[in-house]
Amino acid sequence: SYELTQPPSVSVSPGQTASITCSGDKLGDKYACWYQQKPGQSPLLVIYQDSKRPSGVPERFSGSNSGNTATLTISGTQAMDEADYYCQAWDINTEVFGGGTKLTVL
């Protein structure tokens, strides 16, 4: 079965750039998307089709996908961005999620 691998945790200082990776076999051949989940809340789509932002998502969120790795980049990270982030891709009639990355802003 297809698997997506994320680092368990990433730390960033306020105002700096955070990068969260998601690795999977030939992931660049699929569409990747990203969700943000804060404690006690439902997930929120922040990037879809590799690099598109839904309406209402701040411009500091961006995405890329090539080769075996998709990357979520948060520029000028703010304290409010502290959350769990999940990547996701579609593979042969199955949605696959990465294990999630806890982003700490300190």
Added chain:
Amino acid sequence: EVQLVESGGGLVKPGGSLRLSCEVSGFTFSNAWMTWVRQAPGKGLEWVGRIKSTADGGAINYAAPVKGRFTISRDDSKNTLYVQMNSLKTEDTAVYYCTTAAESGHLSDWGQGTLVTVSS
């Protein structure tokens, strides 16, 4: 405003059954592909299954851990998505979310979730 409201969660014994519902508003449900996603306490997201719109054939796909035990269905006249869960196991304990699903795979809109606890 798009709204998805899940209901039907609760405590059930191993081997028992439960049916979850997801009532939607704010968009044309009959045209929408829908999914169920679950999240065990303190764990990550896990896809449960997807149903295409009736117009697109209504095909249903399931994740391996639930295939043969869970059944996803929809009632377009009631704007409601369902999942019938049978032969429940303790590892099915989770918050269950319903979501809208795009053909490219991303899940745009999420409900607030309903908690299912499987315990004796």
